[in-house]
Amino acid sequence: MLDTAIIGGGLCGLALARSLKKAGRSPTLFEARARLGGRILSAVPATTGEALDLGPTWFWPDTQPLISAFVSELGLSSFAQHDEGAVLHLTEADKGPQGFEQQVHGGARRVAGGMARLVATLADGLGEEDIRLGHVLHKVEDKGDHVVLTFRVDDAFLTIEARHAVIALPPRLVAETVRFAPDLDMATRDAMGAAPTWMAAQAKVVMAYSSPFWREAGQSGNAFVTHEQAVVGEIFDACDATGTKAALGGFLSFPPDLREAFLVGLPMLMDSQLVQVFGSAAEGGEQLYQDWALEPFTCSARDRAEPQGEHVAFSNPLLRRPLWDGRLYLGGSETATQGAGYLEGALEAARRIERALARARAEEDEVVLPEGLPVNAASLARFATWVATLNDAAFEAYRVRLNRALAAQQREQLTQRAMLGAIEDIYERAADMLDTLPFDMAGVPVEKGRSALMSDVQAPFRDFIQTLLDDIIAFNRTSCALSNFPGEHHLSKDYVQTILRDVAAAWRDFCLAANRRLLAKAERAAAGNALPPGAGPRKGPILTSAS
Structure with missing residues (x-):
């Protein structure tokens, strides 16, 4: 197995x-x-010998930290997408393009070698x-x-x-x-x-050339074709990091059925489109083409x-x-x-x-936890592990409450009530969980009525609310049932703030309840540890692997 x-x-x-x-x-x-x-698919044209991407091409370090760090971790080099020069815009099929200055790709980078x-x-x-x-x-x-x-x-x-x-x-x-x-x-x-x-029904073409003639003409390689007869609607510079291995890439405007209908003549149409935008120098580029709509392991019906x-x-x-x-x-x-x-x-x-x-x-x-770990450290570790499993439970509780409200034809504050109820249930369970853990309260300081253990009890919840709220916002925006409730389908900033105020009050109540239970444990421990005169001090328990 x-x-x-x-x-x-x-x-x-x-x-x-x-x-x-x-x-x-x-x-x-x-x-x-x-x-x-x-x-992810790269192909190598004979013209340049440099891999060109027919699938994902870019990543954005400013907003995509995981892929940025991953590229570095794997020891791969990257380079900035070329954006310098005029952007061309073709709005009419029988006229030439207009040029304007604009950064198109917003700090995008590409992996060297595809x-x-x-x-x-x-x-x-x-x-x-x-x-x-x-x-x-x-x-x-x-x-x-x-x-x-x-x-x-x-x-x-x-x-x-x-x-x-x-x-x-x-x-x-x-x-x-x-x-x-x-x-x-x-x-x-x-x-x-x-x-x-994403992009499952799209098609992409890259064309390799002997030189980057558009750069030599002061153009960025970026172009947009928006007239009704557009074949390649969005075009970009696909050269390598040095700019010497020249290529242009583009996304087709034709929908899947039209691409199939024109399949035989499509290479000529794409070539003609590039010539219309960039002039005769764009004629005869070596084409690499990928229609993802024809990929049965990518595109669904x-x-x-x-x-x-x-x-x-x-x-x-x-x-x-x-x-x-x-x-x-x-x-x-x-x-x-x-x-x-x-x-x-x-x-x-x-x-x-x-x-x-x-x-x-x-x-x-x-x-099991390492043998000899002090009981409080072990109990807090167990509590943190348990809390880490709660987001799925909290979201499911939210969904159940929301469905009940919709079934009862409630129309007001649906998200607010469902989320608050789910969180209150989780906090109640968390307080009960604390009662089951074998804390050793002897020697745990209490300052102004607050147990010193409270900071460690609160720590596992650091990202809990934000994760749950992110899930709820995403769920609501993708929920057909909530599409008839615009205020719930897309939560406004004011509505979110109202929800968070309720959640903050529930958090305060949980912290007070958790602290009371810890103090009660301390009182019980103090009463149980009362020793007759002359008896030696009682040592705190040690949690072993057999505990």
């Missing part, structure tokens, strides 16, 4: 496999294609035995203490058992193509189907049928819940809290699942 099966060899799956292997676990990565990378360098470097850190290509996921079954995965391999089916499975694929594609037994709950299925796969809307860089929190008691996890960039659809989101999802698997392993292995 495998320890952890990761399905999907894109950035999320590869990054997760790497981190698990570094932690001493034994992940096995399954990929449907004959290559790794998912939507984004596929990320994939190659990550794959080098895994052994051949860790990667299985050509495995198409067909079915996932829950067996109570493990999962069974059925793959289609060539013309046969193969079953694999694993303690944990991570499906690091676009959720919408999974919803359409993978069977689950038992089936996933309807809310999770709805969330999967409602998560657009729903992605292909729906027009691409505004990019939303977060996902429904239901996509981040552990399923089947932590035996199954949904991953991929579209499940991320931040940066969904981007490389940043893929890494964020990998980190989330890595932490969840670490918690699951601790529970499975019944990890």
Whole structure:
């Protein structure tokens, strides 16, 4: 039986496999294609010999810290996207473009040698035995203490058992193509189907040239074509870091069905479009073309049928819940809290699942604390570990309360009441949890009625509220049920502040209650430790591995 099966060899799956292997676990990565990378794809034109990206091209250090740090960690070099020079805008099919000065890419950077360098470097850190290509996921079954995965391999089916499975694929594609037994709950299925796969139905072209003629003409290489007959709507400079290996890239304006209808003549149309924008020097560039709508392991039928809307860089929190008691996890960039659809989101999802698997392993292995650890340190560690599991419980409590309110046809303060009720429940459970821990209160200072342990009790909740609020905001914005309640669907800043004031009051009440329970423990300990005259001092207990 495998320890952890990761399905999907894109950035999320590869990054997760790497981190698990570094932690001493034994992940096995399954990929449907004959290559790794998912939507990361670089190709090398004969004209320049320099890899060009047909998938993700950029990352933004100012707003995407994970991918920025990851590129450095892997020892890869990057360079700034070229933006200097005039931007061209073509608004009419029978006229020339107009030029204007503008920075287009907002501090974007590119990986030297193409984004596929990320994939190659990550794959080098895994052994051949860790990667299985050509495995198409067909079915996932829950067996109570493990999962069974059925793959289609060539013309046969193969079953694999694993303690944990991570499906690091676009959720919408999974919803359409993978069977689950038992089936996933309807809310999770709805969330999967409602998560657009970013850029899945798009097509991209890069054209290599012998020289960067546009730079020599004082142009940036950035251009926008907005007339009705536009073929390539957005164009950018795709040269290497030195600017000597010349290329232009672009995203097609044609929708998927039109691209297929014009497939034979499309290379000529794209070439003509570049000539119309940049002049005769753009004629005859070496074309590399990728239509992601034709990729069955990227683009779902729903992605292909729906027009691409505004990019939303977060996902429904239901996509981040552990399923089947932590035996199954949904991953991929579209499940991320931040940066969904981007490389940043893929890494964020990998980190989330890595932490969840670490918690699951601790529970499975019944990890005990080091022998001889003082009882208070051990009790606080146990409390912190317990609090770390509460965000999923709090969000689920919020969702249940919200659904009840909607079923009861309530219309006012839906988010405020549901979130406050969920938090109050969690705080009550936390106070009860403190009563079960064997604190040694002898010698614990009390200053102005406050136990010295309170700072350590409060610390695990540092990010709790913000994480829960982020999940609630994302859930509300992706909820069809709340679309008829504009004030709840998109929470205003004033509404959020009102909610946070209520939450602050609930936090104050919890802190007072927790402090009272600690003081009560101290009083009971003092009464129990009362010794007859002449008796020696009683020592505090030591928590051992057998405690």
